[in-house]
Amino acid sequence: MASRSKRQNGDQRSLPELRIILLGRDWLEKSQTGNTILDRKLFDTRRDVEMCVRRQSLVDGRQVTVVNTSDRCIQYSVQDPLLVHCNIEASMSMCQPGPHAFLMVIPLNSRKGREWTVEGPLKLLNHILWRHMIVVFTQCEKLRGMSLEEHIARHGFLQEMVGKCGHRYHALNTRANTWGDDATKVPELLRKIDKMVAGGPGYVVMNERFSMAIEVKRMAEEERASLRRMKVQRQRETLRSLLRGMSHQLSEAEQRIMIVGPRMVGKSSSGNSILGKKNFEAGHTTSHSVKRQGDITVRQVTVVDTPGWHGRYCTEDTPEVVRIQITQGASLCAPEPHVVLVVVRVMKHSQRQTGQEQKKN
Numbered sequence: 001m002a003s004r005s006k007r008q009n010g011d012q013r014s015l016p017e018l019r020i021i022l023l024g025r026d027w028l029e030k031s032q033t034g035n036t037i038l039d040r041k042l043f044d045t046r047r048d049v050e051m052c053v054r055r056q057s058l059v060d061g062r063q064v065t066v067v068n069t070s071d072r073c074i075q076y077s078v079q080d081p082l083l084v085h086c087n088i089e090a091s092m093s094m095c096q097p098g099p100h101a102f103l104m105v106i107p108l109n110s111r112k113g114r115e116w117t118v119e120g121p122l123k124l125l126n127h128i129l130w131r132h133m134i135v136v137f138t139q140c141e142k143l144r145g146m147s148l149e150e151h152i153a154r155h156g157f158l159q160e161m162v163g164k165c166g167h168r169y170h171a172l173n174t175r176a177n178t179w180g181d182d183a184t185k186v187p188e189l190l191r192k193i194d195k196m197v198a199g200g201p202g203y204v205v206m207n208e209r210f211s212m213a214i215e216v217k218r219m220a221e222e223e224r225a226s227l228r229r230m231k232v233q234r235q236r237e238t239l240r241s242l243l244r245g246m247s248h249q250l251s252e253a254e255q256r257i258m259i260v261g262p263r264m265v266g267k268s269s270s271g272n273s274i275l276g277k278k279n280f281e282a283g284h285t286t287s288h289s290v291k292r293q294g295d296i297t298v299r300q301v302t303v304v305d306t307p308g309w310h311g312r313y314c315t316e317d318t319p320e321v322v323r324i325q326i327t328q329g330a331s332l333c334a335p336e337p338h339v340v341l342v343v344v345r346v347m348k349h350s351q352r353q354t355g356q357e358q359k360k361n
C-alpha cells in the first residue's frame with residue numbers, strides 16, 4: 001500500500017473520499033475486488049453472507065469505503081423488483097451520503113452477470129445507477145491471448161451491459177501477489193471512477209427513485225391501500241348509520257350489543273370500533289365475557305364481548321367453559337341484548353396464509 005501511495009501522490013484528484021458499492025453474482029470475486037481496491041484483506045473471502053458488508057481503508061491517502069452486497073441482491077431481483085430496491089437501498093444506507101460508483105464485478109470464467117442484462121434488472125435499475133456504474137472484469141488471465149474487447153464483442157449480454165454503463169469497464173487483477181502491486185490496476189480503476197464522477201452528477205443520493213418498475217409498483221400499492229382505506233371508511237359509516245337508525249327506533253336510553261362469533265375473527269376489535277375506544281383487548285384471546293360502555297350520539301351503548309366459539313358454529317366442539325361464558329355474555333346485556341352481532345372473517349384462512357407467505361417472500 002505504501003508503495004502505491006508514493007506512486008500516486010502526484011496523481012491525486014480532488015475527491016477527498018471515495019464510496020463504492022460492489023454488485024455482482026460472485027461473492028468471492030466481489031470480496032477479492034474489495035480487498036484489492038482497499039489494499040488490505042478486509043472482506044472475508046471464506047464465506048458468503050446474506051447482507052451488505054462495509055469496509056474502509058486509506059488508499060493513496062484518501063478514505064475509500066467499499067460496500068459489498070449479497071449475491072442474492074441479484075438472484076432474487078429477477079423475480080421481485082422490490083428486492084432490488086431494498087438491497088440497493090440497504091447498500092446505499094451504508095455509504096452515506098451516497099456512493100460515487102457501482103462496480104459490477106464479472107469474473108471472466110463465468111456467464112454470471114447475464115441475468116443483469118437479459119432477464120430483467122438491466123431494465124429495472126434506472127439511469128441514475130447506470131450513470132455511476134463501471135463493469136469490472138476479473139480473472140482476465142483466462143482470456144488466453146484474446147483481448148478483453150474481443151471477449152465482450154463475443155457476448156451480447158456483456159456488450160449490452162458495457163453499453164449501459166457508457167462503455168466504462170476495467171480489467172482488475174484481484175490475484176496479484178503483493179498488495180499494492182500496480183499489476184492490480186487499482187490506480188487506473190480509481191482514475192476511471194474519478195473521471196466518471198467528475199463528468200457526472202457526483203454521488204448518488206438516497207432519496208432518488210432507483211427503478212421505474214419499483215415506482216409503478218409503489219404507486220399500485222398506494223392505490224390499493226387507498227381503496228382499502230375507503231372501504232373501511234364506508235364500512236364504518238354503514239355501521240354508524242345502522243346504529244343511528246337503531247337509536248331512532250328504540251325507545252330505551254341504552255342500547256345493548258352482544259358480540260359473538262368464532263375465535264380470532266375480530267370480535268374484540270369490532271367492539272372497540274363501535275365504542276371508538278380500546279375497551280377490549282384485541283389481539284389477545286378473550287376468555288371471559290366483558291361488558292364495556294360508551295356514549296354514541298345521545299345514547300349510552302353497552303357492548304359485551306364474548307370468547308370465540310370453536311369451529312364455524314357454536315357446537316359441541318366448543319368447550320363447555322367457553323359456552324358458559326358466551327351465555328353469561330347474554331346476561332351482561334340484561335334484560336336482553338337489542339342486537340347480537342355475529343362477526344365472521346371474510347377472507348378464508350388459506351387466502352390469508354397465501355397473502356402472508358407472499359409478504360414474507
Ligand SMILES: Nc1nc2c(ncn2[C@@H]2O[C@H](COP(=O)(O)OP(=O)(O)OP(=O)(O)O)[C@@H](O)[C@H]2O)c(=O)[nH]1
Pocket residue numbers: 262263264265266267268269270281282283284285286287306307308
Ligand atoms: N386484517 C384485519 N385484521 C383484523 C381485523 N379485525 C381484527 N383484526 C386482527 O385480528 C386479530 C384478532 O382480533 P381480535 O379482535 O382480538 O379477535 P377476537 O375475535 O376478539 O379474538 P378472540 O378473542 O381470540 O376470539 C388481531 O390481531 C386484530 O388486529 C380486520 O378487520 N382486518
Ligand SMILES: [Mg+2]
Pocket residue numbers: 267268269281282283284285286305306307
Ligand atoms: Mg376477543
